[in-house]
Amino acid sequence: xxxxxxxxxxxxxxxxxxxxxxxxxxxxxxxxxxxxxxxxxxxxxxxxxxxxxxxxxxxxxxxxxxxxxxxxxxxxxxxxxxxxxxxxxxxxxxxxxxxxxxxxxxxxxxxxxxxxxxxxxxxxxxxxxxxxxxxxxxxxxxxxxxxxxxxxxxxxxxxxxxxxxxxxxxxxxxxxxxxxxxxxx
Numbered sequence: 633x634x635x636x637x638x639x640x641x642x643x644x645x646x647x648x649x650x651x652x653x654x655x656x657x658x659x660x661x662x663x664x665x666x667x668x669x670x671x672x673x674x675x676x677x678x679x680x681x682x683x684x685x686x687x688x689x690x691x692x693x694x695x696x697x698x699x700x701x702x703x704x705x706x707x708x709x710x711x712x713x714x715x716x717x718x719x720x721x722x723x724x725x726x727x728x729x730x731x732x733x734x735x736x737x738x739x740x741x742x743x744x745x746x747x748x749x750x751x752x753x754x755x756x757x758x759x760x761x762x763x764x765x766x767x768x769x770x771x772x773x774x775x776x777x778x779x780x781x782x783x784x785x786x787x788x789x790x791x792x793x794x795x796x797x798x799x800x801x802x803x804x805x806x807x808x809x810x811x812x813x814x815x816x817x
Contacts, residue, residue: 721771724803771800771804772800
């Protein structure tokens with residue numbers, strides 16, 4: 633029976649040695665990937681290629697058993713972005729149907745919306761919240777427009793750059809109002 637136990641131990645030791653050699657061979661393998669989506673690559677979607685804070689990054693936004701707490705300026709723990717900008721964005725675009733909202737990545741995507749005054753055009757928006765602080769450069773809005781062409785198909789159309797700027801300003805104004813209500817209340 634002693635020979636069987638010794639053979640089993642030798643087999644286990646051999647397997648561990650092979651696993652260690654295999655892992656040692658993997659040390660030169662590059663494991664960093666660059667994904668185009670800002671949620672995975674953690675890059676600023678505006679194209680500036682600046683690193684973006686993550687949920688676990690500087691300032692921390694996660695609170696587990698009293699651990700990291702978000703700074704007071706962020707407007708609350710639990711969100712990966714500034715909560716005042718988040719709520720103000722949702723308030724400002726409330727007239728449009730939502731397609732997707734990711735509070736940890738800071739992205740709000742609306743579905744196409746056609747105003748009743750102009751049924752032959754429709755709009756879609758994407759709001760990027762880029763910061764944990766309430767700052768004017770912590771927000772980016774992209775607006776898309778389509779018009780009904782011949783044959784009832786939708787065709788992309790230009791949007792005035794002032795439209796996105798006006799939406800950003802409206803969101804920032806609402807975010808400041810929400811912050812003042814919280815401070816004064």
